[in-house]
Amino acid sequence: MIQESITHQCARCGSERLVRNGHDYKGAQKYHCKACGRYGTLKSQVGYPTTVRLQVQRAVIERMSLRGIERVWGISRQTVARWIAQRGQALEPLATTLVPAQSAEVLELDEVWSFVGKKAEDWWLWVALCRRTRQDLSLIIGANALGPVACICGNASPLIIRGRHR
Ligand SMILES: [Zn+2]
Numbered sequence: 001m002i003q004e005s006i007t008h009q010c011a012r013c014g015s016e017r018l019v020r021n022g023h024d025y026k027g028a029q030k031y032h033c034k035a036c037g038r039y040g041t042l043k044s045q046v047g048y049p050t051t052v053r054l055q056v057q058r059a060v061i062e063r064m065s066l067r068g069i070e071r072v073w074g075i076s077r078q079t080v081a082r083w084i085a086q087r088g089q090a091l092e093p094l095a096t097t098l099v100p101a102q103s104a105e106v107l108e109l110d111e112v113w114s115f116v117g118k119k120a121e122d123w124w125l126w127v128a129l130c131r132r133t134r135q136d137l138s139l140i141i142g143a144n145a146l147g148p149v150a151c152i153c154g155n156a157s158p159l160i161i162r163g164r165h166r
Helices: 049-059 066-073 077-090 146-154
Strands: 018-023 031-035 039-041 107-116 120-129 135-143 159-162
Touching: 039 120, 066 159, 077 120
Parallel strands: 135 159
Antiparallel strands: 018 031, 031 039, 107 120, 120 135
C-alpha cells in the first residue's frame, strides 16, 4: 500500500491551519483558513490542459457543434467560442494566405436555394470554388438568374453580391 501525505497551505497567508469547508459545484474540496479567515478551494482548476484545448480545436475544425463539444468534453460553449476567437486573431490576415490565381483555373459552381419567409420568396446561394486551391472565389445571394452570370463576371476575384432580380 502506498500512502501519500499532502499538506495544503492557504493561498493568501501560507498558513497550514486549514479546516474542511464543504465542496464547490465541481466537487473540489473547499477550505477555511483559521489564520487569516480566507475561504478557498484546494486545487482549484486553472484553465484546461493543452491536450484538451488541442482536441477541442480539432473538433471545431472538423465542424463539431459547440453544444456537441459541451456534451463530450464538459466545456462550456462560451469558453470554446472564446478559444475560436483567440485562434482566429492569431492567424495571419486572409489576404496574405490566399493562393494566387493561375491562368486556365477550373471553377466549380454550386447552388442551393430555399424559401425565405414565404413561398413567393425563393432565394438562391451560388458559390464559385477553385478546383485546384479549394478557395471560395465568389458568394452570391440573390434570385434565380443572377448567380451564374455574376460568378463568371466575378473574374476569379473575391466577390459578394447581394440582390434580388426577377
Ligand atoms: Zn490564510
